Amino acid sequence: MNERITQLQQSLIAHNVDLVAIGPTNNMRYLAGYAPHPDERLCLLLISPERVQVVVPALNAEDWMMHTGIPPIIWEDSAGPDKALAAALAQIPALRRLAFDGATRADFLMTLLTAARPDAVQSADALLTPLRARKSSEEIEALQRAAAQADRAMQAAMAACKPGVTEAEVAWEAETAFRRDGAESVEFTLIASGPNGAFPHHHSGNRALQVGDAIIIDIGASLNGYKSDITRMVFLGKPSTEFLAAYNAVLEANRAGRAAVRPGIPAQEIDRAARGVLHAAGLGDYFVHRTGHGIGLDVHEPPWMMEGNDMLLEPGMTFSVEPGVYLPGRFGVRIEDIVAVTETGVRILTGFEHALVVKDF
Numbered sequence: 001m002n003e004r005i006t007q008l009q010q011s012l013i014a015h016n017v018d019l020v021a022i023g024p025t026n027n028m029r030y031l032a033g034y035a036p037h038p039d040e041r042l043c044l045l046l047i048s049p050e051r052v053q054v055v056v057p058a059l060n061a062e063d064w065m066m067h068t069g070i071p072p073i074i075w076e077d078s079a080g081p082d083k084a085l086a087a088a089l090a091q092i093p094a095l096r097r098l099a100f101d102g103a104t105r106a107d108f109l110m111t112l113l114t115a116a117r118p119d120a121v122q123s124a125d126a127l128l129t130p131l132r133a134r135k136s137s138e139e140i141e142a143l144q145r146a147a148a149q150a151d152r153a154m155q156a157a158m159a160a161c162k163p164g165v166t167e168a169e170v171a172w173e174a175e176t177a178f179r180r181d182g183a184e185s186v187e188f189t190l191i192a193s194g195p196n197g198a199f200p201h202h203h204s205g206n207r208a209l210q211v212g213d214a215i216i217i218d219i220g221a222s223l224n225g226y227k228s229d230i231t232r233m234v235f236l237g238k239p240s241t242e243f244l245a246a247y248n249a250v251l252e253a254n255r256a257g258r259a260a261v262r263p264g265i266p267a268q269e270i271d272r273a274a275r276g277v278l279h280a281a282g283l284g285d286y287f288v289h290r291t292g293h294g295i296g297l298d299v300h301e302p303p304w305m306m307e308g309n310d311m312l313l314e315p316g317m318t319f320s321v322e323p324g325v326y327l328p329g330r331f332g333v334r335i336e337d338i339v340a341v342t343e344t345g346v347r348i349l350t351g352f353e354h355a356l357v358v359k360d361f
């Protein structure tokens with residue numbers, strides 16, 4: 001943990017930033033190993049090139065101390081956070097440039113700006129992204145365990161797909177499978193059946209599955225803080241030639257995206273590899289989103305696999321490869337894997353088979 005904070009402090013000096021402020025988000029979890037329950041009470045980790053301080057509401061102080069060992073500056077509900085914050089800021093010799101964690105509540109930022117009056121404020125992303133994007137081997141193993149858990153939940157969701165069962169019921173099977181398997185939270189269970197599959201971010205609803213449906217199952221949970229995210233498909237009955245052609249094109253795009261992964265190439269090349277296959281198949285216009293997103297403590301985090309991102313892939317980066325096509329009113333197809341960049345190429349963390357699962361009724 002201390003090594004992460006030391007790296008951030010070096011980055012502060014390099015970027016000429018006097019203080020970075022981080023609320024109880026995954027950025028705090030990444031740096032301190034712990035983040036209290038986020039609510040309206042001001043809680044800020046304040047890191048300057050010389051100091052690490054934290055302002056914590058009294059009710060979370062003991063938990064904080066137990067998990068991090070960093071002595072907090074405590075404030076009581078009846079007193080409010082102003083004095084505690086002022087005491088911390090008094091330790092910062094000159095606060096010209098402040099960096100603030102973009103995932104932290106805006107009211108914390110406004111309180112801090114009123115108390116500190118810096119000359120300039122910037123997002124902390126430029127400081128934190130390079131650190132968080134390169135996962136350690138322990139983090140990659142944590143993501144591997146999360147991915148294996150999602151494989152098992154996918155099996156449970158697929159088993160539940162039958163005519164007459166609703167999307168919400170299938171989602172619940174995935175959710176209970178994750179929970180029984182030790183997930184501390186289920187992040188999303190997206191079941192999109194038949195025409196609903198044409199909405200990339202469909203909310204599972206009360207539509208009953210029927211013979212002739214293509215069903216997108218996109219699920220993810222949190223295991224020891226690290227997230228999973230996988231998409232596979234089931235077909236009820238006999239798939240049409242047109243659906244199979246779309247499925248095979250998306251699978252080929254998914255394979256091409258994964259095969260392109262290696263250190264030293266720009267992130268946009270992964271998008272180009274997948275998109276090129278769908279264009280060649282005449283389906284390019286139906287691929288309406290980027291090819292992938294980074295994954296770690298957050299389900300969606302940098303780096304982004306998209307046109308225009310020339311960030312070079314480095315060993316330890318982890319992200320999704322999830323091309324899809326969406327035919328309005330008819331069906332959607334998406335196939336998603338999680339991959340890690342290795343020293344020489346790619347490691348696929350998702351283990352679930354890629355072939356279309358066809359259930360005949």
Ligand code: ZN
Nearest residue numbers: 218229230336
């Ligand atoms: Zn997904």
Ligand code: ZN
Nearest residue numbers: 229320322336
């Ligand atoms: Zn995803």
